[in-house]
Amino acid sequence: MRKVIISGASGFLGRNLLALFGEDDDVIALTSDVRKLEEISCAAPVRILSNTAFLESNLDLNGFTLLHLAYARSHEAEPITDSIQFSVRLLQAAQAMGVRRIIHISSQSLYDVHRAAPAKVSDLVWPTNLYDIGKYYLEHWISEFAVKNRWDFVHLRIASLVGNNFPQRITTRLVQNALTKGEISINLNGKLFSYTHVRDVADAILIAQCMEDPAFWNQTYNVGSMESYPLTHVAKAIGEVCAEEGITVTIHEAPAPENGENSSLDSLDFMERTGWQAKFSLKDIIRDEVKFQLRQNNDSLSRTKGNGLNV
Known part of the structure; x- marks a missing residue:
C-alpha cells in the first residue's frame, strides 16, 4: 500500500x-x-x-x-x-x-x-x-x-x-501540422532534443x-531518456509514423545558424540504482501523439456530424 x-x-x-x-x-x-x-x-x-x-x-x-x-x-x-x-x-x-x-x-x-x-x-x-x-x-x-x-x-x-495534450512541445505542434496540412517545416540549427514521455x-x-x-x-x-536527436530525426519519425496511417507528409528543411543547444541528460545513476528505464523511444512518442491527435480529430468530426452540420 x-x-x-x-x-x-x-x-x-x-x-x-x-x-x-x-x-x-x-x-x-x-x-x-x-x-x-x-x-x-x-x-x-x-x-x-x-x-x-x-x-x-x-x-x-x-x-x-x-x-x-x-x-x-x-x-x-x-x-x-x-x-x-x-x-x-x-x-x-x-x-x-x-x-x-x-x-x-x-x-x-x-x-x-x-x-x-x-x-x-x-x-x-x-x-x-x-x-x-x-x-x-x-x-x-x-x-x-x-x-x-x-x-x-x-x-x-x-x-x-x-505526451498527449501537451501543446507546449514542438513534437505536438509538428504532428498537428503533419496531420492538418500534410507538411512540416524545420530549421537545421543543430539543436539536440531529448524528450521523455x-x-x-x-x-x-x-x-x-x-x-x-x-x-x-x-x-x-x-x-530521463538517454536518447537525444536533432530536429531532422523528429521530422523523419513523424513522416514514418504518418506513413503507417496512410498519410503522406512533406518535410521542408531551412538552413539556420548552429545554436549549440542540448537538453540531453545522463540518467545512468538513477537507472542503475532503481532498475528504471524509459519505455518510450522517439518513435513511440511520435506514434502515441499521432494516434491521440487522430482520435481527437475523429471525435470532433463525429460531434460535428451528430449536430447535423455539413462537413
Missing part, C-alpha cells in the same frame, strides 16, 4: 501520476483548483483537497511521502515567488502532520543549455532565468529543511516531458517512492 500526498496533482505530470495508483493505495491530491480534478483517471480512492484546505487541516499523515510537483510554469517573478512560498508552507504543514519523506520534482533546465554532453548531476548548474533560479533555490531549501527535521529527501531533475517519468517517481535502501535517499538524480 502506497501512501502519498501529491502537490500539483492537476498538472500534466500529476494527472499521469494519479493514473498509476491502485485501489489499495492511499492518495491525497492537492490542487489550486479542485474543479480541475473532477474527472480524473485513478483506481485509488483519492482525497482531493485544495492547497488552502490542506494547509489548514490537521490530518494524521505518518508514513506518507510527499510527492512535490507543484511549481509555476512561468518565468515571471510573482508566480515563482508564490511557488516558493507555497512550498515552504506545504513542508511546514506536512511536518506538523507527521510526514518525513519527500520526492521533489526539479528540472533539467538547471544545466547549461549549451552543454557538449548529456548533463550529469555533478555538472555545475547554469540557471538562465527566474524559473531555473527558483527551482535551484527550492532544491537547497528542501535539503536543509529535510536535514534539520530528519526527513528523507530526493530531488529528481526530470527531462523535458512530452510523461508516463515514463510517472513510473520513475513511483519506483523512487518505493525505494527502501537508505543509500538511495538524500540525493539528487537525473531522470
